[in-house]
Amino acid sequence: MPATNSEQPGRPALPAVPTLIPVPAGVIELRDARSESMRTVELQAFEIGRTAVTAHEWASVPGSPEGSGDTAPRHPVTWFEAVIWCNAVSDAVGLRRAYLIDGRSVSWDVSADGFRLPTEAEWEFAARAGSTEPRYGALGDIAWSAGDDIAGPQPVAGREPNAFGLFDTLGNVWEWCWDYADTARYGDYRSLRGGGWADREWSLRASVRRGSAPDAVLEDVGLRVARGVVGAPGVDEAQGWSARADRERADVRGPRPVGWTPLRFEG
Secondary structure, three states: OOOOOOOOOOOOOOOOOOOEEEEOOEEEEEEEOOOOEEEEEEEOOEEEEOOOOEHHHHHOOOOOOOOOOOOOEOOOOOHHHHHHHHHHHHHHHOOOOOEEEEOOEEEEOOOOOOOEOOOHHHHHHHHHOOOOOOOOOOHHHHOOOHHHOOOOOOOOOOOOOOOOOOOOOOOOOEEEEEEEOOOOOOOOOEEEEOOOOOOOHHHOOOOOEEEEOOOOOOOOEEOOOEEOOOOOOOOOEEOOEEHHHHHHHHOOOOOOOOOOOOOOOOO
8 A cells, every 4th residue: 555644754644545345356246237238257356445535535635625624424526627637646655646638538548557436347346345235235324314313424333344344435425437428428428336315225236326427516426536557558458447348338239219419430
Protein backbone atom coordinates (compact mmCIF):
# COMPACT_ATOMS: atom_id res chain seq x y z
CA MET A 1 0.00 0.00 0.00
CA PRO A 2 1.14 3.58 -0.60
CA ALA A 3 1.79 5.92 2.30
CA THR A 4 -1.14 7.48 4.11
CA ASN A 5 -1.70 10.98 5.43
CA SER A 6 1.06 11.18 8.03
CA GLU A 7 2.91 14.51 7.97
CA GLN A 8 6.68 14.90 7.79
CA PRO A 9 8.60 18.13 8.44
CA GLY A 10 9.20 20.03 5.22
CA ARG A 11 6.85 17.87 3.18
CA PRO A 12 3.18 18.40 2.33
CA ALA A 13 0.69 16.14 4.07
CA LEU A 14 -0.32 13.15 2.01
CA PRO A 15 -4.02 12.52 1.36
CA ALA A 16 -6.23 10.34 3.51
CA VAL A 17 -5.95 7.34 1.21
CA PRO A 18 -8.95 4.98 1.27
CA THR A 19 -8.32 1.70 3.08
CA LEU A 20 -8.22 -1.15 0.58
CA ILE A 21 -9.20 -4.78 1.15
CA PRO A 22 -7.59 -7.60 -0.88
CA VAL A 23 -10.06 -9.62 -2.95
CA PRO A 24 -8.95 -13.06 -4.17
CA ALA A 25 -9.13 -14.30 -7.74
CA GLY A 26 -12.41 -15.95 -8.59
CA VAL A 27 -15.26 -16.49 -11.00
CA ILE A 28 -18.60 -14.71 -11.21
CA GLU A 29 -21.62 -14.94 -13.49
CA LEU A 30 -23.09 -11.63 -14.61
CA ARG A 31 -26.67 -11.28 -15.79
CA ASP A 32 -27.80 -8.95 -18.58
CA ALA A 33 -31.51 -8.25 -18.05
CA ARG A 34 -32.04 -6.67 -21.48
CA SER A 35 -30.67 -9.59 -23.49
CA GLU A 36 -31.68 -12.15 -20.84
CA SER A 37 -28.19 -13.61 -21.04
CA MET A 38 -25.48 -14.69 -18.62
CA ARG A 39 -21.72 -14.51 -18.97
CA THR A 40 -18.97 -16.01 -16.87
CA VAL A 41 -16.05 -13.78 -15.86
CA GLU A 42 -12.73 -14.98 -14.46
CA LEU A 43 -11.18 -12.35 -12.22
CA GLN A 44 -7.60 -11.79 -11.15
CA ALA A 45 -6.98 -10.78 -7.55
CA PHE A 46 -7.35 -7.06 -6.88
CA GLU A 47 -7.98 -4.57 -4.06
CA ILE A 48 -11.11 -2.56 -3.39
CA GLY A 49 -12.14 0.13 -0.93
CA ARG A 50 -13.32 -1.02 2.48
CA THR A 51 -15.97 1.71 2.19
CA ALA A 52 -17.11 4.29 -0.31
CA VAL A 53 -14.76 7.28 -0.54
CA THR A 54 -15.66 9.62 2.30
CA ALA A 55 -16.00 13.39 2.15
CA HIS A 56 -12.85 13.65 4.28
CA GLU A 57 -10.82 11.42 1.96
CA TRP A 58 -12.08 13.29 -1.10
CA ALA A 59 -11.24 16.73 0.31
CA SER A 60 -7.74 15.65 1.43
CA VAL A 61 -6.51 15.19 -2.16
CA PRO A 62 -4.80 18.31 -3.59
CA GLY A 63 -6.96 20.11 -6.12
CA SER A 64 -10.21 18.42 -5.09
CA PRO A 65 -13.34 20.53 -4.72
CA GLU A 66 -14.06 21.49 -1.13
CA GLY A 67 -16.04 18.99 0.92
CA SER A 68 -17.57 18.80 4.34
CA GLY A 69 -14.71 16.66 5.63
CA ASP A 70 -16.94 14.16 7.40
CA THR A 71 -17.11 10.36 7.35
CA ALA A 72 -20.19 10.05 5.17
CA PRO A 73 -19.62 9.12 1.51
CA ARG A 74 -18.64 11.99 -0.78
CA HIS A 75 -21.69 12.89 -2.88
CA PRO A 76 -22.82 13.87 -5.41
CA VAL A 77 -19.98 12.72 -7.67
CA THR A 78 -20.11 12.56 -11.46
CA TRP A 79 -18.34 9.76 -13.29
CA PHE A 80 -15.90 12.26 -14.80
CA GLU A 81 -15.14 13.69 -11.35
CA ALA A 82 -14.55 10.15 -10.07
CA VAL A 83 -11.90 9.25 -12.68
CA ILE A 84 -10.19 12.65 -12.30
CA TRP A 85 -10.06 12.13 -8.52
CA CYS A 86 -8.62 8.63 -8.96
CA ASN A 87 -5.77 10.09 -11.03
CA ALA A 88 -5.23 12.90 -8.51
CA VAL A 89 -4.87 10.56 -5.53
CA SER A 90 -2.55 8.30 -7.55
CA ASP A 91 -0.35 11.31 -8.33
CA ALA A 92 -0.35 12.36 -4.68
CA VAL A 93 0.98 9.01 -3.43
CA GLY A 94 3.35 8.20 -6.30
CA LEU A 95 1.37 5.61 -8.25
CA ARG A 96 0.93 5.42 -12.02
CA ARG A 97 -2.31 6.92 -13.26
CA ALA A 98 -4.94 4.44 -14.36
CA TYR A 99 -6.66 6.86 -16.75
CA LEU A 100 -5.74 8.89 -19.81
CA ILE A 101 -8.30 11.70 -20.01
CA ASP A 102 -8.78 13.74 -23.17
CA GLY A 103 -11.92 15.82 -22.87
CA ARG A 104 -14.83 13.39 -22.69
CA SER A 105 -12.63 10.52 -23.86
CA VAL A 106 -11.26 8.34 -21.06
CA SER A 107 -9.11 5.23 -21.55
CA TRP A 108 -7.96 2.79 -18.87
CA ASP A 109 -4.35 1.59 -18.67
CA VAL A 110 -4.91 -1.89 -17.24
CA SER A 111 -1.17 -2.18 -16.49
CA ALA A 112 -1.22 0.83 -14.11
CA ASP A 113 -1.05 0.42 -10.34
CA GLY A 114 -2.98 3.58 -9.54
CA PHE A 115 -6.42 4.06 -8.08
CA ARG A 116 -9.36 3.41 -10.37
CA LEU A 117 -13.03 2.51 -10.46
CA PRO A 118 -13.87 -1.20 -10.22
CA THR A 119 -15.33 -2.98 -13.20
CA GLU A 120 -18.87 -4.24 -12.74
CA ALA A 121 -17.56 -7.79 -12.43
CA GLU A 122 -15.09 -6.74 -9.73
CA TRP A 123 -17.75 -4.75 -7.90
CA GLU A 124 -20.32 -7.55 -7.84
CA PHE A 125 -17.79 -10.23 -6.91
CA ALA A 126 -16.54 -8.06 -4.03
CA ALA A 127 -20.07 -7.13 -2.92
CA ARG A 128 -21.23 -10.74 -2.84
CA ALA A 129 -18.12 -11.99 -1.01
CA GLY A 130 -19.06 -15.57 -1.80
CA SER A 131 -22.80 -15.19 -1.29
CA THR A 132 -25.19 -16.35 -4.01
CA GLU A 133 -28.18 -14.59 -2.41
CA PRO A 134 -29.49 -11.17 -3.49
CA ARG A 135 -27.74 -9.66 -0.47
CA TYR A 136 -25.28 -10.99 2.09
CA GLY A 137 -27.47 -10.38 5.13
CA ALA A 138 -30.74 -8.93 6.38
CA LEU A 139 -31.30 -5.53 4.76
CA GLY A 140 -31.70 -3.65 8.04
CA ASP A 141 -28.44 -5.09 9.35
CA ILE A 142 -26.22 -4.34 6.36
CA ALA A 143 -27.60 -1.30 4.47
CA TRP A 144 -29.01 2.20 4.86
CA SER A 145 -32.16 2.39 2.75
CA ALA A 146 -35.61 3.94 2.42
CA GLY A 147 -36.71 1.73 5.30
CA ASP A 148 -34.60 3.85 7.66
CA ASP A 149 -36.44 7.08 6.77
CA ILE A 150 -33.25 9.16 6.57
CA ALA A 151 -32.56 12.33 4.59
CA GLY A 152 -29.07 11.56 3.31
CA PRO A 153 -26.05 9.25 3.44
CA GLN A 154 -24.82 8.07 6.81
CA PRO A 155 -21.24 7.74 8.13
CA VAL A 156 -19.57 4.75 6.49
CA ALA A 157 -19.09 1.39 8.23
CA GLY A 158 -22.10 1.90 10.47
CA ARG A 159 -23.68 -1.45 9.63
CA GLU A 160 -22.44 -5.02 9.27
CA PRO A 161 -19.69 -5.82 6.73
CA ASN A 162 -19.70 -8.68 4.25
CA ALA A 163 -17.38 -11.70 4.43
CA PHE A 164 -14.54 -9.75 2.75
CA GLY A 165 -14.82 -6.94 5.31
CA LEU A 166 -16.48 -4.43 2.98
CA PHE A 167 -19.10 -2.03 4.29
CA ASP A 168 -22.09 -0.43 2.57
CA THR A 169 -21.80 -2.22 -0.76
CA LEU A 170 -25.59 -2.04 -0.66
CA GLY A 171 -27.35 1.15 0.36
CA ASN A 172 -25.99 4.53 1.48
CA VAL A 173 -24.86 5.68 -2.01
CA TRP A 174 -24.81 4.23 -5.50
CA GLU A 175 -21.24 3.63 -6.69
CA TRP A 176 -19.78 4.30 -10.14
CA CYS A 177 -18.12 1.47 -12.06
CA TRP A 178 -15.78 1.70 -15.04
CA ASP A 179 -18.08 -0.04 -17.53
CA TYR A 180 -20.56 1.47 -19.95
CA ALA A 181 -24.14 0.68 -18.97
CA ASP A 182 -25.18 -0.43 -22.49
CA THR A 183 -23.48 1.12 -25.54
CA ALA A 184 -26.36 0.06 -27.81
CA ARG A 185 -29.21 1.58 -25.85
CA TYR A 186 -27.79 4.29 -23.60
CA GLY A 187 -24.86 5.80 -25.51
CA ASP A 188 -22.05 6.88 -23.16
CA TYR A 189 -23.92 6.18 -19.91
CA ARG A 190 -21.76 4.48 -17.25
CA SER A 191 -22.80 1.85 -14.74
CA LEU A 192 -23.84 2.33 -11.14
CA ARG A 193 -24.15 -0.36 -8.50
CA GLY A 194 -25.33 -0.85 -4.94
CA GLY A 195 -28.36 1.34 -4.32
CA GLY A 196 -28.72 4.41 -2.15
CA TRP A 197 -30.22 5.64 1.11
CA ALA A 198 -33.59 6.47 -0.48
CA ASP A 199 -33.99 3.20 -2.41
CA ARG A 200 -36.37 0.42 -1.49
CA GLU A 201 -35.58 -3.26 -1.07
CA TRP A 202 -35.94 -4.12 -4.76
CA SER A 203 -32.98 -1.94 -5.74
CA LEU A 204 -30.72 -3.13 -2.93
CA ARG A 205 -29.48 -6.38 -4.45
CA ALA A 206 -26.00 -7.34 -5.61
CA SER A 207 -27.10 -7.90 -9.21
CA VAL A 208 -29.04 -4.66 -9.70
CA ARG A 209 -27.46 -2.17 -12.07
CA ARG A 210 -28.33 1.35 -13.07
CA GLY A 211 -26.79 3.71 -15.59
CA SER A 212 -26.44 7.45 -15.98
CA ALA A 213 -24.59 10.06 -18.02
CA PRO A 214 -20.95 10.48 -16.97
CA ASP A 215 -21.53 14.18 -16.23
CA ALA A 216 -24.86 13.73 -14.42
CA VAL A 217 -25.05 15.24 -10.94
CA LEU A 218 -27.03 12.77 -8.84
CA GLU A 219 -27.47 13.38 -5.14
CA ASP A 220 -27.30 9.69 -4.15
CA VAL A 221 -24.12 8.78 -6.09
CA GLY A 222 -20.55 8.34 -4.84
CA LEU A 223 -17.63 6.04 -5.58
CA ARG A 224 -15.58 3.15 -4.20
CA VAL A 225 -12.04 2.80 -5.52
CA ALA A 226 -10.09 -0.24 -6.63
CA ARG A 227 -6.44 -0.97 -7.37
CA GLY A 228 -4.53 -3.71 -9.13
CA VAL A 229 -2.52 -4.37 -12.27
CA VAL A 230 -4.81 -6.61 -14.31
CA GLY A 231 -3.23 -6.63 -17.77
CA ALA A 232 -0.28 -5.76 -19.97
CA PRO A 233 0.37 -2.31 -21.49
CA GLY A 234 -1.86 -1.64 -24.48
CA VAL A 235 -4.40 -4.34 -23.66
CA ASP A 236 -7.97 -3.06 -23.85
CA GLU A 237 -9.81 -5.66 -21.82
CA ALA A 238 -9.65 -6.83 -18.21
CA GLN A 239 -11.78 -8.06 -15.33
CA GLY A 240 -14.93 -8.61 -17.37
CA TRP A 241 -14.61 -5.43 -19.46
CA SER A 242 -13.69 -5.35 -23.15
CA ALA A 243 -13.38 -2.38 -25.50
CA ARG A 244 -14.13 -4.71 -28.40
CA ALA A 245 -17.37 -5.84 -26.78
CA ASP A 246 -18.34 -2.20 -26.18
CA ARG A 247 -17.88 -1.45 -29.87
CA GLU A 248 -19.69 -4.57 -31.04
CA ARG A 249 -22.65 -3.90 -28.81
CA ALA A 250 -22.91 -0.32 -30.08
CA ASP A 251 -22.93 -1.48 -33.72
CA VAL A 252 -26.70 -1.47 -34.14
CA ARG A 253 -27.79 -2.17 -37.72
CA GLY A 254 -31.20 -1.52 -39.18
CA PRO A 255 -34.10 0.24 -37.43
CA ARG A 256 -33.44 1.15 -33.81
CA PRO A 257 -35.97 0.56 -31.07
CA VAL A 258 -37.56 3.78 -29.85
CA GLY A 259 -35.31 5.64 -27.43
CA TRP A 260 -32.08 3.80 -28.26
CA THR A 261 -28.99 6.00 -28.76
CA PRO A 262 -26.04 3.77 -29.77
CA LEU A 263 -22.63 5.12 -28.85
CA ARG A 264 -20.53 6.16 -31.84
CA PHE A 265 -16.88 5.43 -31.22
CA GLU A 266 -14.25 7.55 -32.96
CA GLY A 267 -11.64 5.92 -35.18
